[in-house]
Every structure is written in structure tokens, then in C-alpha cells.
Amino acid sequence: MAGFPVGSARAWLSDTDVVPERMPLSNAKRVVVKVGTAVVSNSDGTLALSRLGALVEQLRGLKDQGRQVILVSSGAVGLGRLRLGLAKDVVANPANVIDRQACAAAGQGILMSTYDMLFQRLGLTCAQVLITQGDFLSRQRYSYLTDTLDRLTSLGVIPIINENDVVTGCHELDTQRVFSDNDKLSALLAAGSDADGLALLTDVEAVFTKPPDQEGAERIKVYNSLTAVEIGEKSSMGRGGMASKIGAARVAALGGVHTVVASGYDLDNIAKVFAGADVGTLFPASARPNKRQRWLTFATVSEGKIRVKAAAKDRLISSSAAQALLANDLVNIYGDFPDRAVVTVEDQDGVEFARGMVQMSADNMRKEVQVRRDERTRRGEWSGRAKWRREKGNGREKEGEHGGQGEGGRKEERRQVVAGEKGGRRRGKDQG
Ligand SMILES: Nc1ncnc2c1ncn2[C@@H]1O[C@H](COP(=O)(O)OP(=O)(O)O)[C@@H](O)[C@H]1O
Ligand SMILES: N[C@@H](CCC(=O)OP(=O)(O)O)C(=O)O
Numbered sequence: 001m002a003g004f005p006v007g008s009a010r011a012w013l014s015d016t017d018v019v020p021e022r023m024p025l026s027n028a029k030r031v032v033v034k035v036g037t038a039v040v041s042n043s044d045g046t047l048a049l050s051r052l053g054a055l056v057e058q059l060r061g062l063k064d065q066g067r068q069v070i071l072v073s074s075g076a077v078g079l080g081r082l083r084l085g086l087a088k089d090v091v092a093n094p095a096n097v098i099d100r101q102a103c104a105a106a107g108q109g110i111l112m113s114t115y116d117m118l119f120q121r122l123g124l125t126c127a128q129v130l131i132t133q134g135d136f137l138s139r140q141r142y143s144y145l146t147d148t149l150d151r152l153t154s155l156g157v158i159p160i161i162n163e164n165d166v167v168t169g170c171h172e173l174d175t176q177r178v179f180s181d182n183d184k185l186s187a188l189l190a191a192g193s194d195a196d197g198l199a200l201l202t203d204v205e206a207v208f209t210k211p212p213d214q215e216g217a218e219r220i221k222v223y224n225s226l227t228a229v230e231i232g233e234k235s236s237m238g239r240g241g242m243a244s245k246i247g248a249a250r251v252a253a254l255g256g257v258h259t260v261v262a263s264g265y266d267l268d269n270i271a272k273v274f275a276g277a278d279v280g281t282l283f284p285a286s287a288r289p290n291k292r293q294r295w296l297t298f299a300t301v302s303e304g305k306i307r308v309k310a311a312a313k314d315r316l317i318s319s320s321a322a323q324a325l326l327a328n329d330l331v332n333i334y335g336d337f338p339d340r341a342v343v344t345v346e347d348q349d350g351v352e353f354a355r356g357m358v359q360m361s362a363d364n365m366r367k368e369v370q371v372r373r374d375e376r377t378r379r380g381e382w383s384g385r386a387k388w389r390r391e392k393g394n395g396r397e398k399e400g401e402h403g404g405q406g407e408g409g410r411k412e413e414r415r416q417v418v419a420g421e422k423g424g425r426r427r428g429k430d431q432g
Pocket of ligand 1: 037201208210211
């Protein structure tokens with residue numbers, strides 16, 4: 001059983017055990033710990049009571065150090081499956097959506113009552129928080145959520161969070177999902193609630209260069225975007241697998257949270273991670289974007305896409321403040337999004353570089369762009385193509401003969417089409 005010393009975590013490790021780049025973890029004030037199904041349960045699906053006991057002891061250790069602690073726990077579906085007497089493949093097979101939802105309903109109570117008992121025995125208070133995709137998509141609900149977590153942690157309570165699979169969580173093919181599993185949920189939550197550290201605890205020691213059961217697999221101590229990882233099978237009970245854990249850890253790190261993927265089977269690991277010891281795989285945090293940027297970039301699903309001119313890109317990239325986009329900045333509008341949707345912003349090469357919330361629907365945006373183009377045409381600010389067509393058409397008119405004004409001289413009503421924000425996800429490998 002884990003024995004966690006009360007007081008400073010660093011006093012528990014000798015100075016040489018603390019890795020300098022992990023110091024921010026030992027100083028982390030608010031921390032999120034996520035335990036996967038494979039940590040919470042045994043391979044036969046029963047509760048892994050000794051691990052849960054050790055987990056709660058270690059959480060108490062973190063609290064005794066004066067930290068605020070949030071726990072994200074998987075396990076409801078697996079525990080519910082056992083209670084309902086359903087076959088094991090119900091949990092593993094994404095096609096069995098309704099059964100998985102029924103399992104989640106039956107298992108969440110088992111999970112929570114066990115935690116509640118263990119917490120009480122150790123003099124701690126916990127509170128259940130079940131969340132859905134929609135809580136992240138709406139900025140207001142996202143704020144309500146983080147406000148509640150703030151209040152609970154300020155009261156010394158440890159919130160225990162799980163996805164509310166009963167109503168949303170099991171539809172893995174749903175394209176509106178902002179998180180696919182509890183790894184991503186923890187990352188969004190850690191980034192959104194200003195946590196300083198996140199531990200993703202699983203059934204293997206760390207992220208390895210290849211599946212840990214393969215010869216030559218090496219622990220990756222510190223992950224960076226160039227690190228090559230060969231991904232193998234996930235555990236029989238897990239939902240996300242290692243690819244999802246890496247994606248989630250990167251999202252958290254980009255959101256300003258120092259993140260470690262480590263084993264939940266080593267009963268002292270939570271203490272070690274937050275003491276700054278060299279365990280698991282570290283994903284070092286980037287500078288923390290502001291809250292709105294974090295929400296736009298990580299916690300939303302893009303409902304469409306706009307392509308902007310090079311000058312507009314330069315403006316967005318070079319300014320640290322939020323920048324609006326005007327109709328004149330747009331090259332193209334893709335999709336059929338409503339007013340106030342979040343859209344991705346790409347450059348002329350099709351590379352996504354930002355996200356923004358639109359101030360009008362796609363239809364109205366197209367109309368606005370057309371109105372502006374017509375205005376320019378009336379003023380004689382011909383595009384190269386229009387100029388060519390016109391010159392070819394009557395053979396007389398030349399550039400400048402239409403009384404056109406330059407940008408600076410124009411008195412145009414400028415309606416914002418996008419309240420922009422830089423810091424969007426880059427395409428492909430950087431996407432969480
Ligand atoms: N390159 C890799 N490094 C580490 N683990 C890997 C790798 N590729 C595949 N895995 C597997 O990922 C599993 C952990 O993910 P998952 O099953 O989702 O766990 P959890 O239930 O804790 O979320 C491990 O059982 C491990 O075998
Ligand atoms: N919400 C689900 C867990 C989903 C999930 O992400 O599982 P895991 O990959 O084991 O962390 C449950 O409580 O069973």
C-alpha cells in the first residue's frame with residue numbers, strides 16, 4: 001500500500017531524484033489525476049480495491065501538501081457490465097451503444113459509492129461531476145463547469161469527474177464529439193480549469209517507442225512533436241488507447257498544463273509524478289493561452305471553414321490580441337454554419353492556423369462578401385480577372401478609368417464576419 005508522507009513531496013525524494021524540467025510539477029498548485037478502466041478494475045472486471053485505496057491515499061497526500069485536486073475516473077461501463085451480467089465484448093464493441101449506456105448507468109453508482117466510502121474513511125470529501133460533450137461546446141456551460149470546479153476545490157472538496165455516458169458518451173462515431181474518451185476529457189478539463197499538472201494513469205509504465213510488449217521498446221522520458229511512436233493494441237477494457245492518451249497529453253500541454261503519462265499500477269506514482277521524479281513520459285507545457293483561446297482551440301468542434309488572404313493571416317498571427325475578420329479578408333467560405341458557430345481559419349495554401357467565432361451564418365457571410373465585391377466593382381476596383389474581362393469586352397476601358405478609390409480612401413461600412421482568435425490547432429499531427 002502506498003505510504004505518502006505528509007508535507008513537502010520534495011522532502012520525500014532526494015534532490016538528485018527531482019528532474020529539473022519536472023520542477024513545475026512539484027510546484028503545481030492545482031492538479032488533475034486521471035485513472036483509466038484498467039487501473040480502476042481488475043482484468044475480470046471487478047473493482048481493484050487495493051489500487052483504489054492507494055489512489056485515494058495519494059490524493060490525500062497531494063491535498064496535505066496544500067494542492068487542489070481533481071480526479072477523473074473511468075470504470076463505470078466495465079463495473080456496470082459485471083453488475084448487469086452482460087458479456088465482456090459489450091464494453092469493447094463500440095456498436096453496442098445502448099448496452100454500454102446501460103452499463104454506465106449501472107456502474108457509475110458502484111464507482112462513486114466506493115470512492116465516497118474510501119474518501120470518508122480518510123477524512124476527505126468528494127463530489128460527483130458528470131459531464132457531456134455539450135458542456136464543452138457551449139462557452140457558457142464550459143464557464144459554469146469551471147466555476148463549479150473552482151468552488152468545490154476552494155472548499156477543499158475533490159471533484160470526481162466522469163463522462164455522462166448514459167446520455168452521450170458511447171456514440172464513438174458522433175462527429176460532434178469534442179472528446180472521445182476520458183483522456184481527452186481530462187486534458188480539456190485540466191486546460192480549462194487552469195490546472196498546473198495532469199497525470200494520466202494507465203496500465204503501462206509510460207509511452208514507449210513501440211508497444212511495450214515488443215522487443216526493443218524504450219520508455220520515452222520527454223515527448224516532443226518529433227518523437228516517433230509506434231502504437232499497438234489498447235488494453236482490453238480501455239476506450240482510448242495510447243494514441244488517444246498522447247493526443248490528450250499534447251492538448252493539455254498546449255493548454256499550459258505539465259502532463260505525465262505513467263502507470264497507475266505503481267502505487268506511489270501519483271506522489272512521484274507530483275514530486276517531479278523521473279517516471280512515465282513528460283509532455284512539457286507550452287505558455288498558457290488565455291481562457292477564450294483555450295476554449296476556441298481545444299474545446300470546440302469546428303462547424304465550417306473560411307479561407308483568408310495573406311494580409312489577414314499576417315494580421316492575425318502578428319497580433320497578440322483578438323482580431324476581427326472583415327468580408328474583404330475572405331477568399332472562400334466552406335460549409336453551412338450558423339451564426340456564432342466556431343470555424344477554422346485557413347490560409348491560401350489550405351493550412352489551418354486559427355479558429356474564430358463567426359458573427360453571421362455562412363449564407364449571410366457569402367452575401368456580405370458579395371455586397372462588398374459589388375461595391376468594389378461599382379467603384380472600379382477591379383480584380384485582375386474582372387479588369388481583363390472588361391478590357392477584352394469593350395477594348396476601351398483601362399485600369400483607373402472608373403474612379404476607383406484605394407483601401408485608405410474608401411468609406412465602407414465594415415461589418416465583422418469573424419471575431420477571431422489566433423492559436424488554432426495546426427493540421428495533421430498537431431491535432432489533438
Ligand atoms: N507505444 C505504446 N506505448 C505504451 N503503451 C502502448 C503503446 N502502444 C499501445 N499501447 C497500449 O496502450 C494501453 C493503454 O491504453 P488504454 O487501453 O486506453 O488504457 P486506459 O484504460 O488506462 O485508458 C496499454 O495497455 C498498452 O499496451
Ligand atoms: N466513461 C467511461 C470511460 C471511458 C474511457 O475513456 O475509458 P478509459 O480509456 O479506460 O479511460 C467509463 O466510466 O467507463
